[in-house]
Amino acid sequence: xxxPQLNKHGELQHLLTTEGLPAGIVRNILDKAATFxxxxxxxxxxxxxxxxxxxxxxxxxxxxxxxxxxxxIAAKRLSADVVNxxxxxxxxxxxxxxxxxxxxxxxxxxxxxxxxxxxxxxAHFIARHVAPEIHVINAGDGRHAHPTQALLDMFTIRHYKxxxxxxRVAIVGDVLHSRVAxxxxxxxxxxxxxxxxxxAPKTLLPTMVENLGVRVYHDMAQGLRDVDVVLMLRLQHERxxxxxxxxxxxxxxxxxxxxxxxxxxxxxxxxxxxxxxxxGVEIDSSVADGAHSVILSQVTFGIAVRMAVMSILAGTxx
Amino acid sequence: MNIHIKNxxxxxxKNNIDAQHDVxxxxxxxxxVGKVLAGFSADKVIDASGLIVAPGLIxxxxxxxxPGYEYMATLESEMEAAVxxxxxxxxxxxxxxxxxxxxxxxxxxxxxxxxxxQARVYPVAALTTGLKGQELTEMAELADAGCVAFSQADxxxxxxxxxxxxxxYAATFGFSVWLRPQDSFLAKNGVxxxxxxxxxxxxxxxxxxAETIALSTMLTLARETGVKLHICRVSSAAGVEMIRAxxxxxxxxxxxxxxxxxxxxxxxxxxxxxxxxxVPPLRSLRDRTAxxxxxxxxxxxxxxxxxxxxxxxxxQLPFAEAEAGATGLELLLPxxxxxxxxxxxxxxxxxxxxxxxxxxILGLDAGHLSVGAAADVCVFDPDTYWKVEPGALKSQGKNTxxxxxxVQGKVRYTLVDGQLVYQN
Numbered sequence: 001x002x003x004p005q006l007n008k009h010g011e012l013q014h015l016l017t018t019e020g021l022p023a024g025i026v027r028n029i030l031d032k033a034a035t036f037x038x039x040x041x042x043x044x045x046x047x048x049x050x051x052x053x054x055x056x057x058x059x060x061x062x063x064x065x066x067x068x069x070x071x072x073i074a075a076k077r078l079s080a081d082v083v084n085x086x087x088x089x090x091x092x093x094x095x096x097x098x099x100x101x102x103x104x105x106x107x108x109x110x111x112x113x114x115x116x117x118x119x120x121x122x123a124h125f126i127a128r129h130v131a132p133e134i135h136v137i138n139a140g141d142g143r144h145a146h147p148t149q150a151l152l153d154m155f156t157i158r159h160y161k162x163x164x165x166x167x168r169v170a171i172v173g174d175v176l177h178s179r180v181a182x183x184x185x186x187x188x189x190x191x192x193x194x195x196x197x198x199x200a201p202k203t204l205l206p207t208m209v210e211n212l213g214v215r216v217y218h219d220m221a222q223g224l225r226d227v228d229v230v231l232m233l234r235l236q237h238e239r240x241x242x243x244x245x246x247x248x249x250x251x252x253x254x255x256x257x258x259x260x261x262x263x264x265x266x267x268x269x270x271x272x273x274x275x276x277x278x279x280g281v282e283i284d285s286s287v288a289d290g291a292h293s294v295i296l297s298q299v300t301f302g303i304a305v306r307m308a309v310m311s312i313l314a315g316t317x318x
Numbered sequence: 319m320n321i322h323i324k325n326x327x328x329x330x331x332k333n334n335i336d337a338q339h340d341v342x343x344x345x346x347x348x349x350x351v352g353k354v355l356a357g358f359s360a361d362k363v364i365d366a367s368g369l370i371v372a373p374g375l376i377x378x379x380x381x382x383x384x385p386g387y388e389y390m391a392t393l394e395s396e397m398e399a400a401v402x403x404x405x406x407x408x409x410x411x412x413x414x415x416x417x418x419x420x421x422x423x424x425x426x427x428x429x430x431x432x433x434x435x436q437a438r439v440y441p442v443a444a445l446t447t448g449l450k451g452q453e454l455t456e457m458a459e460l461a462d463a464g465c466v467a468f469s470q471a472d473x474x475x476x477x478x479x480x481x482x483x484x485x486x487y488a489a490t491f492g493f494s495v496w497l498r499p500q501d502s503f504l505a506k507n508g509v510x511x512x513x514x515x516x517x518x519x520x521x522x523x524x525x526x527x528a529e530t531i532a533l534s535t536m537l538t539l540a541r542e543t544g545v546k547l548h549i550c551r552v553s554s555a556a557g558v559e560m561i562r563a564x565x566x567x568x569x570x571x572x573x574x575x576x577x578x579x580x581x582x583x584x585x586x587x588x589x590x591x592x593x594x595x596x597v598p599p600l601r602s603l604r605d606r607t608a609x610x611x612x613x614x615x616x617x618x619x620x621x622x623x624x625x626x627x628x629x630x631x632x633x634q635l636p637f638a639e640a641e642a643g644a645t646g647l648e649l650l651l652p653x654x655x656x657x658x659x660x661x662x663x664x665x666x667x668x669x670x671x672x673x674x675x676x677x678x679i680l681g682l683d684a685g686h687l688s689v690g691a692a693a694d695v696c697v698f699d700p701d702t703y704w705k706v707e708p709g710a711l712k713s714q715g716k717n718t719x720x721x722x723x724x725v726q727g728k729v730r731y732t733l734v735d736g737q738l739v740y741q742n
Contacts, residue, residue, distance in 0.1 A: 119636035121590030143520030
């Protein structure tokens with residue numbers, strides 16, 4: 001089976017998932033992002049003309065302010081024309097199919113689609129149907145993948161820890177429903193992190209999750225022991241309705257990241273979160289705002305990483 | 319019309335024949351096998367040199383989509399597909415709109431099918447009104463109208479008291495109840511097997527215990543009520559094992575498997591191929607191996623196409639939103655042959671799973687070519703390979719996980735009741 005995100009020369013055609021993404025491409029994205037970091041931090045120039053004359057369509061079938069905004073900023077700093085479409089569920093209620101929507105946007109001469117959709121596989125589906133000169137970036141599809149989030153997480157880890165081959169990383173929380181966790185796991189293993197852990201109650205872990213190359217823990221004290229990086233996941237409130245958890249209070253008590261639990265990790269461990277955070281549910285404010293937290297750096301780096309992805313894709317011709 | 323099928327290799331599992339024999343058909347019936355009839359003069363001679371002459375295939379699950387879903391398929395298109403696939407009899411599940419829950423609907427369907435003069439259609443009626451799982455249908459009336467069994471199709475029946483009553487009532491009249499085992503709570507919103515692929519792809523999953531829990535309920539109630547139970551579309555190794563144990567204990571239970579599950583697994587979903595969105599979900603390779611073992615030792619009695627034509631637009635969606643189902647009538651024979659070849663099973667034993675065995679489950683004197691039997695015959699070329707191309711399929715449903723694949727075995731002639739209904 002061909003990897004649908006690479007073209008026949010093995011170059012990045014779409015960014016759909018971190019799974020099966022060659023390590024060389026991942027490193028290239030991170031290196032490129034580093035060159036944009038100065039741009040983002042306001043040194044000298046704020047804009048580069050790499051996507052001048054290109055149209056980037058942010059097509060969000062599921063609401064997200066933060067991710068959409070960072071993509072928008074990234075595209076604008078590359079001098080692209082940006083169109084934001086919050087489609088939500090309204091167009092489908094008007095009877096237009098997903099393919100019709102995509103065809104219409106193609107007809108408006110989009111060069112790049114940034115897509116978020118509630119269904120796993122939606123980005124693959126759209127990538128299969130667009131003309132070969134159009135690039136698709138997955139900004140989150142169902143529970144499946146959120147590759148730019150994982151890449152910005154890798155950038156952040158590299159920024160603080162320099163290397164990957166000597167790290168122990170723990171992912172904490174609702175792995176079952178998390179596209180971020182899946183993308184993080186693939187990115188971490190691709191970059192050679194020797195030990196990736198997941199920590200969660202059994203109701204929040206998918207079947208055979210260990211086959212993704214992770215060690216499973218149900219206890220924070222054991223799971224966080226001696227880790228270098230703690231990746232927290234957002235807990236959706238609807239998990240309480242689906243009988244996955246009894247209450248937010250109990251979850252916080254056993255799986256919420258507090259100073260006390262963080263003490264099991266290495267003294268120089270960093271704490272990350274994809275946002276938006278539920279303070280007092282998965283993370284205590286004192287940790288979120290504490291010395292170990294690099295959560296705001298993630299946001300800053302996220303723009304550089306998304307600029308890197310867009311500029312690399314723009315340089316790929318079918 | 320007198321038909322002489324000559325020089326073919328006759329395979330008739332019931333009569334244990336696999337040899338070069340001519341077949342003589344008179345007035346719609348098999349008049350002689352092997353021996354030339356005195357005074358026979360053929361109106362038509364079919365030269366079956368190099369071809370296999372077998373009983374017409376009998377498919378236990380073919381959705382014709384009428385009434386109600388004519389935009390997906392019609393009787394015309396699907397009956398044509400059936401005979402092109404060598405299928406001479408088919409059972410259609412009651413999941414139409416409205417469901418087949420009253421005699422008038424069944425009579426209309428039978429009438430429409432009869433007028434098309436192609437494959438024989440055996441409607442399976444709804445077990446409960448509207449398939450809602452609450453009230454019993456008029457089973458005896460429906461049987462009088464021509465229904466051969468009673469089923470919930472893929473609709474849930476969660477109320478175990480209703481299920482028990484339905485079985486008791488069906489047992490009163492000796493009717494068969496056909497059920498697909500799936501616990502609707504555990505399967506809620508699920509679209510793929512709860513295993514490695516669903517985990518990797520982030521697809522809402524259906525665990526194997528959804529099948530085994532339902533199966534346990536069904537087998538327990540069948541024991542309790544003495545009903546003739548047929549388990550539809552078993553999909554897991556654990557499910558096969560439960561049926562095996564039940565049969566060993568002497569329970570009158572039969573079962574079938576969809577041809578898709580004999581050949582495919584969750585791995586075939588690949589990058590979210592909506593053609594692999596099937597009901598039940600494709601399970602692991604281990605499950606597939608167990609299904610094949612179950613076929614071999616007789617735990618699973620029959621292979622069906624589980625034909626479910628859907629319209630193109632309904633498949634052009636992300637995996638979970640895409641309508642479940644695949645076309646299958648024209649692939650049943652090639653996929654049975656492929657299984658026989660892969661598992662080194664005699665053609666006769668393999669064909670029995672799609673001829674004689676389903677006939678037994680339906681309670682029909684069919685699926686064989688004994689003298690005096692109705693001349694429902696499939697003549698096929700076992701050595702011709704062809705590529706599955708959606709446009710070339712007669713079924714209105716064009717989606718199948720086997721699109722683009724080379725398959726073996728091409729139907730040349732199909733006869734129903736001694737009438738040539740298809741030739742190619």
